[in-house]
Amino acid sequence: MIERIFYNIIRKKQALPRKKLPAAAPDALLLPGKKEKEVFGGAFTRSIRIRQVDAGSCNACEWECTALTNPVYDIQRFGIDFVASPRHADILLVTGPASAAMANALKKTWLATPDPKIVIACGDCARDGGIYKGSYAVTGGVDKVVPVDAFIPGCPPKPADITANIMQIVKLLSKIK
Amino acid sequence: MIENEIYRDVAKEDFRAECARLFSGGNGRLRLMFAADLRETGEGFCVYTVFSHAQEDRFEILRLKGIGGEGGKPEFPSITPEVPAAHWYERQIADMFGLVPSGHPDLHPLVLHGLYPPDVYPLRRDISSEAISRHLALENEDLSPFMEVKGEGIYEIPVGPVHAGIIEPGHFRFSAVGETIYYLDARLFYTHKGAEKHFERIGFKEGVKLSERISGVSSFAHSAAYCMALERMSGTALPARASAIRTLLLEMERLYNHIGDIGNMCAGTGFAVGYARGASLKERIMALNHQLTGSRYLRGVNTPGGVLVDALQDPAATLREIEEITEEYKSFISFLTSSVSHVERLENAGVLSRAIALGLGATGIAARASGLNDDLRTSHPHFYYGQLVFETHTRMKGDVFARMMLRADEVGCSIAIIRSILHKANGKRIEGNISDGGEWEAAANSQALGYVEGPRGSVFYFVKSGANGAPLRVKPRAASFCNWPLMPFAVHGNIVPDFPLINKSFNLSYSGSDA
Numbered sequence: 001m002i003e004r005i006f007y008n009i010i011r012k013k014q015a016l017p018r019k020k021l022p023a024a025a026p027d028a029l030l031l032p033g034k035k036e037k038e039v040f041g042g043a044f045t046r047s048i049r050i051r052q053v054d055a056g057s058c059n060a061c062e063w064e065c066t067a068l069t070n071p072v073y074d075i076q077r078f079g080i081d082f083v084a085s086p087r088h089a090d091i092l093l094v095t096g097p098a099s100a101a102m103a104n105a106l107k108k109t110w111l112a113t114p115d116p117k118i119v120i121a122c123g124d125c126a127r128d129g130g131i132y133k134g135s136y137a138v139t140g141g142v143d144k145v146v147p148v149d150a151f152i153p154g155c156p157p158k159p160a161d162i163t164a165n166i167m168q169i170v171k172l173l174s175k176i177k
Numbered sequence: 178m179i180e181n182e183i184y185r186d187v188a189k190e191d192f193r194a195e196c197a198r199l200f201s202g203g204n205g206r207l208r209l210m211f212a213a214d215l216r217e218t219g220e221g222f223c224v225y226t227v228f229s230h231a232q233e234d235r236f237e238i239l240r241l242k243g244i245g246g247e248g249g250k251p252e253f254p255s256i257t258p259e260v261p262a263a264h265w266y267e268r269q270i271a272d273m274f275g276l277v278p279s280g281h282p283d284l285h286p287l288v289l290h291g292l293y294p295p296d297v298y299p300l301r302r303d304i305s306s307e308a309i310s311r312h313l314a315l316e317n318e319d320l321s322p323f324m325e326v327k328g329e330g331i332y333e334i335p336v337g338p339v340h341a342g343i344i345e346p347g348h349f350r351f352s353a354v355g356e357t358i359y360y361l362d363a364r365l366f367y368t369h370k371g372a373e374k375h376f377e378r379i380g381f382k383e384g385v386k387l388s389e390r391i392s393g394v395s396s397f398a399h400s401a402a403y404c405m406a407l408e409r410m411s412g413t414a415l416p417a418r419a420s421a422i423r424t425l426l427l428e429m430e431r432l433y434n435h436i437g438d439i440g441n442m443c444a445g446t447g448f449a450v451g452y453a454r455g456a457s458l459k460e461r462i463m464a465l466n467h468q469l470t471g472s473r474y475l476r477g478v479n480t481p482g483g484v485l486v487d488a489l490q491d492p493a494a495t496l497r498e499i500e501e502i503t504e505e506y507k508s509f510i511s512f513l514t515s516s517v518s519h520v521e522r523l524e525n526a527g528v529l530s531r532a533i534a535l536g537l538g539a540t541g542i543a544a545r546a547s548g549l550n551d552d553l554r555t556s557h558p559h560f561y562y563g564q565l566v567f568e569t570h571t572r573m574k575g576d577v578f579a580r581m582m583l584r585a586d587e588v589g590c591s592i593a594i595i596r597s598i599l600h601k602a603n604g605k606r607i608e609g610n611i612s613d614g615g616e617w618e619a620a621a622n623s624q625a626l627g628y629v630e631g632p633r634g635s636v637f638y639f640v641k642s643g644a645n646g647a648p649l650r651v652k653p654r655a656a657s658f659c660n661w662p663l664m665p666f667a668v669h670g671n672i673v674p675d676f677p678l679i680n681k682s683f684n685l686s687y688s689g690s691d692a
């Protein structure tokens with residue numbers, strides 16, 4: 001049994017090459033007025049913890065976030081990981097158009113996250129409702145419910161883009177050289 | 178006329194008995210039930226039920242019209258006492274249209290969570306999205322009670338809607354005795370996005386994009402069923418090559434879902450290596466999807482009258498990649514089944530009985546792992562399935578292991594179908610255009626069903642146009658909508674720590690069901 005497990009781990013053929021990160025989109029990721037946020041100065045460096053919140057996504061954004069921890073993208077290699085509780089998080093990564101029924105829960109999750117915190121709206125829905133804009137059951141973007149610092153475009157954004165953009169956002173907001 | 182759709186108006190007195198007759202006998206299936214607000218055509222509120230026989234390609238569509246007309250009460254006879262599968266549909270109709278299913282045994286709100294004033298019914302056509310938004314009370318807490326289990330030693334465990342992992346939101350209320358789950362009350366519809374009304378707002382053509390975004394991991398199944406409904410409504414023929422491409426991509430979608438789900442079950446047993454290998458393999462299929470169509474989720478392909486992307490351009494290269502994936506998959510599945518501790522956790526967990534699956538109208542893996550032979554690919558052949566020879570599978574035991582092994586059986590079937598389409602294309606036996614070329618136009622005053630067998634089970638769409646060719650009603654029905662009500666039965670008597678595993682073995686979509 002044991003040999004079998006190690007055999008499969010060691011066998012190189014099994015492993016897909018880990019993805020190189022694409023160039024991240026520049027400052028455009030940050031929402032207006034969020035650039036000079038001194039509070040982040042040096043607050044986040046290498047060990048960043050993310051709490052992902054699904055605020056009504058179609059689940060494609062969810063599955064791309066899940067893919068970040070698979071052996072191909074392996075986001076942990078950059079010192080980033082997902083945590084189970086908002087109490088442990090530095091970043092809230094929010095997907096979906098902020099459905100009306102999730103507004104309360106999202107607000108509570110945000111309140112439970114200690115300061116300083118970064119809120120990232122992930123996916124076109126999270127920015128302004130995306131395809132669901134104008135529907136009665138969505139508030140039309142995460143910033144209608146909690147203050148948002150940055151936005152990752154895409155429907156859904158690809159896993160490598162999510163990683164690259166998260167790193168870029170953290171860098172911009174905490175003024176890391 | 179669409180050959181396999183038979184529409185019939187029934188009188189109020191006969192409605193329940195007619196539905197019961199079509200459902201009885203073990204092979205009648207309630208595929209879809211919905212209401213429509215047809216007051217503008219003078220037909221009042223209507224309730225439709227769509228039944229079909231699991232072995233005959235014929236849909237019986239019953240309509241009860243004129244509900245609440247001439248000052249009558251907005252009521253219709255509930256069919257749930259005879260057809261338990263109608264249970265959620267009727268609650269949904271009550272929430273969204275304000276039509277009361279009289280005689281429903283368990284009528285309480287399903288979709289709207291107390292954020293809406295009691296007299297606002299979102300799917301009525303005389304209230305706009307904007308007007309509903311103005312009425313929303315976002316800060317309201319949903320105070321409707323959960324099912325309460327009383328007795329010595331019973332306690333409740335509330336979980337969600339924000340969960341510990343990266344999962345969709347839903348609230349689960351367990352009533353447990355020690356570690357054993359006595360009852361599970363699931364409150365869903367946190368991701369309700371008003372899709373049905375939104376379809377009416379954005380029109381049929383934009384609707385294709387929306388159908389791709391009802392449930393991300395079934396993007397292709399949903400858009401294929403939706404486009405099929407539009408094509409049938411307007412009598413548009415689908416070119417053979419487009420039909421083959423849709424079939425190929427439906428199977429690619431099944432492949433990445435099934436393999437991903439088999440891997441995810443390892444997360445439920447704490448089997449990290451199995452989980453990682455499943456995730457890598459799924460990633461590889463997603464990459465192939467991207468290569469074939471430009472989208473990991475196969476979006477932007479379907480359009481009424483054909484497909485926009487020719488995924489059969491280089492069948493030989495695709496075949497080579499599929500062969501490699503197959504090899505890797507074989508080693509993966511034998512690795513999993515040779516792990517005694519993994520298999521031991523799966524066996525006898527989360528048993529869903531055949532009787533419950535049949536009564537509540539289970540579909541897809543959930544139904545077939547509990548002994549119900551029901552697969553639209555053979556019972557109601559669509560797209561290219563009629564031209565292919567393949568075998569569908571069932572398992573009898575209804576436990577988590579049966580659902581895993583059924584997925585493994587179906588992966589084999591999907592690979593066989595993919596191979597045979599690719600071989601045909603390679604031999605230049607699937608030629609022609611990928612769309613009919615013309616711009617698709619909606620027909621006025623017409624209606625049709627669209628359906629496919631998606632990764633989680635059957636997906637249905639009903640579309641109906643008005644006099645100007647604009648949508649009067651679009652009703653999507655995701656597979657998960659049929660399967661969520663099974664969950665309390667499957668977890669009963671299991672221990673709380675096994676819930677995530679049982680949940681993963683069904684792997685239902687919240688967004689699809691909440692719509």
Ligand code: SF4
Pocket residue numbers: 056057058059060061095096097122123124125126130131154155156157390393
């Ligand atoms: S942005 Fe696109 S993929 Fe993400 S939740 Fe919205 S519709 Fe789904």
